[in-house]
Amino acid sequence: MFDGLKDKLSSFREDVVEDTSTGQSDATASDDAAGEVEKKAEEADAEATPETGESEQTGAPAAEESAAAEPDGKPAADDSSGPGRLKRAAAFATGKVIIEEEDLEEPLQDLELALLSSDVEMSVADRILETVREKMLGETRAQVQTTDQLVTEALHDALLDVISVGQFDLEQRIAEADKPVTVVFTGVNGVGKTTSIAKLSEWLGERGYSSVLANGDTYRAGANEQIREHAEALDRKLIAHEQGGDPAAVIYDGVEYAEANDVDVVLGDTAGRLHTSNDLMAQLEKIDRVVDPDLTLFVDEAVAGQDAVKRAQEFDDAAAIDGSVLTKADADSSGGAAISIAYVTGKPILFLGVGQGYDDLRRFDPEELVDELLGET
Numbered sequence: 001m002f003d004g005l006k007d008k009l010s011s012f013r014e015d016v017v018e019d020t021s022t023g024q025s026d027a028t029a030s031d032d033a034a035g036e037v038e039k040k041a042e043e044a045d046a047e048a049t050p051e052t053g054e055s056e057q058t059g060a061p062a063a064e065e066s067a068a069a070e071p072d073g074k075p076a077a078d079d080s081s082g083p084g085r086l087k088r089a090a091a092f093a094t095g096k097v098i099i100e101e102e103d104l105e106e107p108l109q110d111l112e113l114a115l116l117s118s119d120v121e122m123s124v125a126d127r128i129l130e131t132v133r134e135k136m137l138g139e140t141r142a143q144v145q146t147t148d149q150l151v152t153e154a155l156h157d158a159l160l161d162v163i164s165v166g167q168f169d170l171e172q173r174i175a176e177a178d179k180p181v182t183v184v185f186t187g188v189n190g191v192g193k194t195t196s197i198a199k200l201s202e203w204l205g206e207r208g209y210s211s212v213l214a215n216g217d218t219y220r221a222g223a224n225e226q227i228r229e230h231a232e233a234l235d236r237k238l239i240a241h242e243q244g245g246d247p248a249a250v251i252y253d254g255v256e257y258a259e260a261n262d263v264d265v266v267l268g269d270t271a272g273r274l275h276t277s278n279d280l281m282a283q284l285e286k287i288d289r290v291v292d293p294d295l296t297l298f299v300d301e302a303v304a305g306q307d308a309v310k311r312a313q314e315f316d317d318a319a320a321i322d323g324s325v326l327t328k329a330d331a332d333s334s335g336g337a338a339i340s341i342a343y344v345t346g347k348p349i350l351f352l353g354v355g356q357g358y359d360d361l362r363r364f365d366p367e368e369l370v371d372e373l374l375g376e377t
């Protein structure tokens with residue numbers, strides 16, 4: 001899952017380590033040693049000749065050029081616009097390392113390209129870069145902390161920031177809500193909506209909640225049969241009307257059935273027509289009005305990347321969603337939709353579909369996903 005994205009994040013970390021590697025020395029600077037190194041750095045700056053042994057520490061070529069190019073012959077270290085070479089050397093000598101803009105410039109450009117080519121939405125990629133830059137620039141880090149740790153932490157925070165938008169605990173919400181809880185599923189055709197409803201019914205059952213399925217997809221021939229197969233396999237009650245009936249009425253009947261039979265949750269399917277269909281959107285609005293669902297979940301496939309993100313926004317406009325389910329994450333290498341949807345819609349991803357079985361539903365845990373993306377699990 002998301003292997004392509006994992007590789008790209010890993011390359012970024014390696015690039016930053018390469019471009020900024022300064023603190024790899026195992027020297028533990030004492031005050032005396034600090035003075036020595038500071039003096040050395042001063043001499044080196046005055047001559048504007050990079051110390052060969054310290055070349056990693058003294059930074060990227062751009063820093064060297066600016067030091068040498070000072071018109072008054074003073075080293076750039078005195079320039080208040082940046083820490084400069086001397087300051088960096090002094091910091092290094094006292095056990096600190098400073099990361100500068102030029103160290104990050106190229107890796108950040110590469111990261112941006114990598115994110116965009118992974119189908120991460122533009123505003124999300126921008127936000128990630130901004131956070132990484134903020135967390136790393138001018139950062140004085142202890143030498144004991146490797147650059148890799150620093151960049152990993154920055155990436156961790158940046159990814160978590162966009163992924164965890166609006167997260168809430170669905171199980172807790174269901175536990176605390178008046179019953180029955182009505183959940184309506186929206187999304188386009190064939191993305192795995194019906195399968196996700198069946199999986200969620202199984203997930204709820206495992207947690208002690210009963211559920212009834214209501215087929216609000218009265219549009220598509222064969223929809224009743226498809227959901228009935230799941231209902232029978234899971235031994236759940238299915239509420240369905242004739243094809244062409246009113247979807248709001250079916251889900252309403254589902255709620256009545258749940259009330260009369262002490263069922264905890266109503267899971268309502270809806271027709272998966274194109275999001276551009278005004279008719280469908282009007283239908284969703286009607287369901288919203290008539291049934292007033294406790295939760296509306298948008299379902300789309302992770303593999304659809306930015307298309308899924310766009311559709312999430314459009315469905316959210318028609319009938320406000322409370323969260324998303326991303327299916328087929330098992331077949332998605334890019335991870336773009338998983339990274340982008342919550343930030344763009346302001347609503348969390350609640351589940352990932354990771355296969356075709358009823359058990360293949362994974363609660364979306366932002367921390368867990370970020371650790372996985374950064375190879376920390």
Ligand SMILES: Nc1nc2c(ncn2[C@@H]2O[C@H](COP(=O)(O)OP(=O)(O)OP(=O)(O)O)[C@@H](O)[C@H]2O)c(=O)[nH]1
Binds near residue numbers: 191356
């Ligand atoms: N690999 C994988 N396949 C999935 C996943 N979720 C659903 N599928 C498969 O995707 C196909 C479409 O799923 P459906 O549940 O029929 O899709 P739908 O959105 O309800 O489609 P309509 O009823 O036509 O709107 C089925 O073959 C599912 O088994 C998943 O998480 N991973």
